[in-house]
Amino acid sequence: MWTDTVRAWSWTRPTAGEVGTVLKAGLAAGLSFSVARVVTNVPNPLLAPATAIVTVHATAWTSLRVALQRSIAVVVGVIVALLIGDAVSLNGFTVAILVVVALGISVFVLRFSGGEANQLPITLLLVLAVVSYGQKSYGVGRAVDTIIGAAFGGLVALALPTSRLQEARSALTRLAAELADCLAMMGAGLQQPWSEKTTGTWEARAQRSRKQLARRAVDAVGSGRRAARWNYRDRRHLHDLERYDEVAPRLERISIGVAEIARALDETGARTPDGHVPTPKLGALVAALGTAVGAYERLLDHPDDNGALRAALQEVRICRAESEQGAIRRARLAIEGGARAVDPEADEWLSYGAVLEQADAIILDLERPIESA
Secondary structure (H helix, E strand, O other), X not given: OHHHHHHHOOOOOOOHHHHHHHHHXXXXXXXXXXXXXXXXXXXXXXXXHXXXXXXXXXXXXXXXXXXXXXXXXXXXXXXXXXXXXXXXXXXXHHHHXXXXXXXXXXXXXXXXXXXXXXHHHHHHHHHHHHHOOOOHHHHHHHXXXXXXXXXXHHHHHHHOOOOHHHHHHHHHHHHHHHHHHHHHHHHHHHOOOEOHHHHHHHHHHHHHXXXXXXXXXXXXXXXXXXXXXXXXXXXXXXXXXHHHHHHHHXXXXXXXXXXXXXXXXXHHHHHOOOOEOOOHHHHHHHHHHHHHHHHHHHOOOOXXXXXXXXXXXXXXXXXXXXXXXXXXXXXXXXXXXXXXXXOOOHHHHHOHHHXXXXXXXXXXXHHXXXXXX
């Protein structure tokens, strides 16, 4: 159990955009703190860097419209908290009322939704927690700190924007490479004796790719085309972002297929606790899928260079036909009733149909042309 948990939450290398956002948050926080200390009489204007951090992250990962909404929500939340900080005693009832009022302002007055709407009540509660333990006589100064922080956070994020093109390419490339490696690992493992312990490792890796890397890739691509219009680094690459928008959901579906293949194999491994004999045909099919996914990765930057992918898909179809023949033969043995006398593991091929089904779905996504190319 502990090993599976560690695998599921294992560390992945940060992207250049994530590193850049961290550094920009530090720059905005330092600048806003220094300016706020000079402009206001607050000895430690910590609300300025706190607001700058939130604004940098909002602007870095969202479109200008959403970033502006979140920045407004932060500023309004801080100002409201400062205005009522001396007058309201915090308890369960007052907290509930404050959240209702703050969220009502966000949704009904400002017409925000989603994370932008939640930003206002969350900021309100956080600031109330801060001012309740500090000096509350700096209300105006703290409001100015907030505005300074929001201004510097927005300016740093807009002056040093995260490249959606690079983020999308990096996330999609990492996802495709991981899926290819995962399939290659399973394919090689199936061609030698394998066990439930091995399949558990396969499934943990496949699920991690689906839950973490695929989600990160989809988020990185996200509203890239809309954001690029406000990003001088990406404005010339709208065509590439359109292609990434088209590829991202395909790779996400492929990640689900890989996870389902790993799950089916793990279920089979659970039925053979003493170990499983090699399954070379099925292993060849899974390995060939890995080669095809690896070739598909090249299309991200070279959409017209699909010769390697065509060759890989042809090999996948050959391996798929051989695996299907074996599955049908052994399934027929199980149906006829004499399977266990001939082959004690014949009935397990009924579950291998899931592997073939997922392989077909992956093939469909890989062979579909990229219309934006």
